[in-house]
Amino acid sequence: MVDVNLSDAEKRYIVDGVKLGTRVDGRDHLDYRQLEIETGLVSTANGSARIRLDRTDVLITVKMEMEPPLLDQPKNGQLHFFVNCSANAAPEFEGRGGEDLATSLSSMLERVYSSPHTLNTAKLCVVPGKHVKVLYVDIEILECGGNLFDAVSLGVKAALWATKMPRIYITGEDGGELEFSVSDNPCDVDRLDVS
Amino acid sequence: MGSRDSRRILGPEKSIPYSLLQTQEMKHFLAEDGLRWDGRSAVDPRKLFMSVGVISQAKGSSYLEVGNTKVCCGVYGPMDVQRGSDFNMSCKVLCEVKMAPFSCSVRKSPQPDKQQREMSRQLKDALETVIVLDKFPKSQIDVYLTVIEDDGGLLAACITAAGLAICHANIDVYDLVIGASLLWHDGILYADPTHHEEECEGHKIRNSGSEGGQLTVGIMPKYANGQVSLLVQGGQISADNLCEGLEVAVEICQRIYTLSRKTLIDYVEQSLEANSDSS
Numbered sequence: 310m311v312d313v314n315l316s317d318a319e320k321r322y323i324v325d326g327v328k329l330g331t332r333v334d335g336r337d338h339l340d341y342r343q344l345e346i347e348t349g350l351v352s353t354a355n356g357s358a359r360i361r362l363d364r365t366d367v368l369i370t371v372k373m374e375m376e377p378p379l380l381d382q383p384k385n386g387q388l389h390f391f392v393n394c395s396a397n398a399a400p401e402f403e404g405r406g407g408e409d410l411a412t413s414l415s416s417m418l419e420r421v422y423s424s425p426h427t428l429n430t431a432k433l434c435v436v437p438g439k440h441v442k443v444l445y446v447d448i449e450i451l452e453c454g455g456n457l458f459d460a461v462s463l464g465v466k467a468a469l470w471a472t473k474m475p476r477i478y479i480t481g482e483d484g485g486e487l488e489f490s491v492s493d494n495p496c497d498v499d500r501l502d503v504s
Numbered sequence: 505m506g507s508r509d510s511r512r513i514l515g516p517e518k519s520i521p522y523s524l525l526q527t528q529e530m531k532h533f534l535a536e537d538g539l540r541w542d543g544r545s546a547v548d549p550r551k552l553f554m555s556v557g558v559i560s561q562a563k564g565s566s567y568l569e570v571g572n573t574k575v576c577c578g579v580y581g582p583m584d585v586q587r588g589s590d591f592n593m594s595c596k597v598l599c600e601v602k603m604a605p606f607s608c609s610v611r612k613s614p615q616p617d618k619q620q621r622e623m624s625r626q627l628k629d630a631l632e633t634v635i636v637l638d639k640f641p642k643s644q645i646d647v648y649l650t651v652i653e654d655d656g657g658l659l660a661a662c663i664t665a666a667g668l669a670i671c672h673a674n675i676d677v678y679d680l681v682i683g684a685s686l687l688w689h690d691g692i693l694y695a696d697p698t699h700h701e702e703e704c705e706g707h708k709i710r711n712s713g714s715e716g717g718q719l720t721v722g723i724m725p726k727y728a729n730g731q732v733s734l735l736v737q738g739g740q741i742s743a744d745n746l747c748e749g750l751e752v753a754v755e756i757c758q759r760i761y762t763l764s765r766k767t768l769i770d771y772v773e774q775s776l777e778a779n780s781d782s783s
Contacts, residue, residue, distance in 0.1 A: 423709070
């Protein structure tokens with residue numbers, strides 16, 4: 310998204326090409342660029358994905374924490390999205406420049422994932438009313454080459470699919486407070502259903 | 505509840521609104537006679553009141569009441585941009601939506617929260633398409649909205665109020681932009697939902713995941729031939745329902761448009777009379 314000063318002739322070339330049905334890089338108007346998705350990159354996170362759509366590069370990580378639930382939704386877990394446009398992606402993102410784009414991306418994702426059809430947060434409940442799993446999804450925009458919304462939403466879905474959350478067992482009760490044991494076995498994990 | 509505001513004296517940290525402890529009774533959307541609980545049919549919009557010229561200090565201002573939703577808008581500009589680094593050959597639009605703490609049943613913090621920031625950004629997107637930006641290089645237009653009471657259809661009311669105020673400020677626009685909001689519940693389309701209906705729908709989507717959703721559109725009805733300047737949709741709506749909803753929205757916007765035009769023309773006639781009386 311570097312601001313390239315196009316001459317009038319170049320603008321005419323692009324517009325006339327689109328009218329004839331061809332874009333500057335030879336694609337048809339409904340064609341996608343080459344897409345690559347990798348998961349399981351970051352070992353410190355419960356789930357991670359990297360998505361590359363030609364020049365657009367986005368890294369998404371998912372971390373799980375346990376917290377008390379929201380008062381009006383005691384049986385549902387939560388999802389929080391944080392988008393960070395790093396200054397590497399485009400010079401205008403330096404400092405607080407990327408904040409507008411970041412808030413619009415994160416509010417779009419929150420709207421999409423608010424429905425139980427996208428992700429059923431009732432499955433993230435551990436003890437209703439007391440403890441639920443909260444998933445913090447951190448999105449890092451490494452390079453901005455256009456079509457960020459598509460890339461970010463695909464990447465979030467991939468990262469959530471790849472998320473491995475250790476299973477939590479309730480071992481006992483000690484004076485009203487529950488005790489938990491978290492499984493150390495890397496294969497004893499819960500997965501998320503993102504279909 | 506977020507970062508504490510150190511400049512104001514706030515309530516205790518662990519306070520929760522008592523309404524969360526009350527059992528919420530869900531009123532039925534449509535009674536047996538096909539009318540909603542306030543006597544409207546499913547596609548009737550609420551009563552509207554608009555006036556312009558309410559803020560004397562502002563270049564343009566408007567006040568809008570849609571049912572119980574009350575919004576006041578002030579427009580300042582076009583003014584010079586302060587910093588030379590922000591010089592741009594097209595105008596900069598700064599939009600701020602502020603909800604008064606008493607506007608909702610649960611008290612809102614005086615600091616703008618995520619919903620207000622998102623509304624400000626969406627409104628800015630809508631207004632940037634409506635104003636002829638190339639006519640005001642190196643300038644900025646400030647649009648400030650204050651929500652006095654929120655009873656549903658808030659973003660739509662903000663769009664209409666901002667459109668009116670910008671016209672009142674004599675800023676060049678492509679057309680008057682009007683907002684409309686719609687809701688789908690149990691497969692039925694409701695026009696101009698109230699806050700209670702929006703909450704019930706949101707609650708239902710979160711819990712049962714059935715099809716339903718909300719739509720807010722900003723439309724330029726006349727001179728731009730019904731072009732859409734803003735479309736915000738939440739929930740799950742099929743594409744056919746969305747198209748049907750858009751047609752209903754365009755119809756509602758046409759009706760509101762005639763009222764907006766009349767308000768602006770009446771204001772001009774009144775100020776001409778006042779000028780001729782005084783001279």
